[in-house]
Amino acid sequence: MLRSKIAGIGMYVPENIFTNNDLLKYMDTSDEWIQERTGIKERHFASRTGETTTTMGVEAAKIAIERAGITAQDIDFIVFATLSPDYYFPGCGVLLQRAMKMKEIGALDVRNQCSGFVYALSVGDQFIKTGMYKNILVIGAEKHSFGLDFSTRGRNISVIFGDGAGAVVLQPTEKENQGILSTHLHSDGESAEILAMYNPGTHANYWVKEKLADFDNAEVGEMFMSHAMVEKAQNFPFMDGPAVFKKAIVKIPEAVMEALHANNYQPSDIDLLIPHQANLRISQVVQQQLGLRNDQVHNNIQKYGNTTAASIPIALCEAWEQGKVKEGNLVCLAAFGSGFTWASALLKW
Numbered sequence: 001m002l003r004s005k006i007a008g009i010g011m012y013v014p015e016n017i018f019t020n021n022d023l024l025k026y027m028d029t030s031d032e033w034i035q036e037r038t039g040i041k042e043r044h045f046a047s048r049t050g051e052t053t054t055t056m057g058v059e060a061a062k063i064a065i066e067r068a069g070i071t072a073q074d075i076d077f078i079v080f081a082t083l084s085p086d087y088y089f090p091g092c093g094v095l096l097q098r099a100m101k102m103k104e105i106g107a108l109d110v111r112n113q114c115s116g117f118v119y120a121l122s123v124g125d126q127f128i129k130t131g132m133y134k135n136i137l138v139i140g141a142e143k144h145s146f147g148l149d150f151s152t153r154g155r156n157i158s159v160i161f162g163d164g165a166g167a168v169v170l171q172p173t174e175k176e177n178q179g180i181l182s183t184h185l186h187s188d189g190e191s192a193e194i195l196a197m198y199n200p201g202t203h204a205n206y207w208v209k210e211k212l213a214d215f216d217n218a219e220v221g222e223m224f225m226s227h228a229m230v231e232k233a234q235n236f237p238f239m240d241g242p243a244v245f246k247k248a249i250v251k252i253p254e255a256v257m258e259a260l261h262a263n264n265y266q267p268s269d270i271d272l273l274i275p276h277q278a279n280l281r282i283s284q285v286v287q288q289q290l291g292l293r294n295d296q297v298h299n300n301i302q303k304y305g306n307t308t309a310a311s312i313p314i315a316l317c318e319a320w321e322q323g324k325v326k327e328g329n330l331v332c333l334a335a336f337g338s339g340f341t342w343a344s345a346l347l348k349w
């Protein structure tokens with residue numbers, strides 16, 4: 001049976017590094033608080049001019065394409081996952097197609113936040129398996145630094161996130177025991193408002209009022225975007241951190257176990273787990289629940305923060321570059337995020 005393999009992988013993070021201490025200029029926080037609660041020491045932020053979610057995606061894609069031994073002209077489909085697109089519409093997929101001078105191929109944007117890359121990988125996998133496409137570019141990229149509240153009011157969210165991009169080229173393989181063995185995708189929209197950016201949007205407060213009775217945005221929901229939204233700082237993401245934490249530590253291990261069971265493996269068979277880099281403490285609880293050793297889990301949130309859709313391809317690329325992922329290895333990707341959505345992918349490298 002035709003399977004998809006990752007034929008090339010690349011990552012890009014902007015040059016500018018912001019340490020926890022650099023954030024003190026903008027908000028009341030501390031290096032100690034951030035490291036203790038999240039494990040994060042620093043993150044990369046895009047340059048103020050000329051660097052966008054798409055341009056970062058392009059840089060990661062160039063490397064993935066070169067490592068796959070093909071050219072941008074050979075790509076026959078793009079799947080671009082991001083929650084921080086250059087434009088509200090059109091999506092980043094078409095901007096990348098233009099920037100990389102690709103053929104007039106299909107370009108699909110995936111909006112599944114922190115699970116975005118695994119969802120995008122799963123979409124690409126289906127097109128390879130049916131034989132429809134032979135070289136699919138899957139990208140996860142984010143420019144969070146332009147959309148966060150860096151005042152003390154927004155500190156519970158803004159200290160967590162960073163910018164960057166990761167990309168893979170998927171190709172078919174007929175080799176037995178190689179490639180993507182399975183993907184599993186899930187959602188539970190009941191808690192959609194717990195980690196969300198409401199504005200700009202068309203909700204007219206319909207959902208927000210029902211779910212968050214104390215959320216003071218009665219007037220600002222009347223328009224897609226308004227001055228009031230900006231005045232009330234309601235153009236920034238909202239997160240109930242502890243609620244996200246509690247759900248993530250249940251759903252990520254569940255998604256890993258589901259992937260393992262579907263392929264007759266157990267946690268001890270995993271060579272490397274790449275959990276979405278949401279928070280180091282979440283990854284540590286997941287590791288503990290699955291009974292994995294330190295060398296079975298790759299974390300790099302300390303250096304990059306949470307880069308949402310980019311976190312898994314960045315971590316996978318880094319692990320591969322460090323020689324932690326070799327041919328024949330069993331690699332599990334597992335994500336959880338806003339929606340809530342969660343997902344896993346099991347691969348034989």
Ligand code: COA
Binds near residue numbers: 033114157243278336
């Ligand atoms: N610096 C200093 N203090 C901060 C702070 C910051 N950056 N952010 C919040 N605080 C304060 C709060 O105001 C609160 O103060 P109070 O006790 O005086 O009210 C205190 O720290 C504790 O806040 P709380 O939200 O209960 O902290 P927490 O231990 O839950 O940690 C998170 C907050 C966000 C780090 C944690 O909940 C978390 O990581 N959740 C998961 C988030 C996540 O992974 N999101 C991405 C999902 S994909």
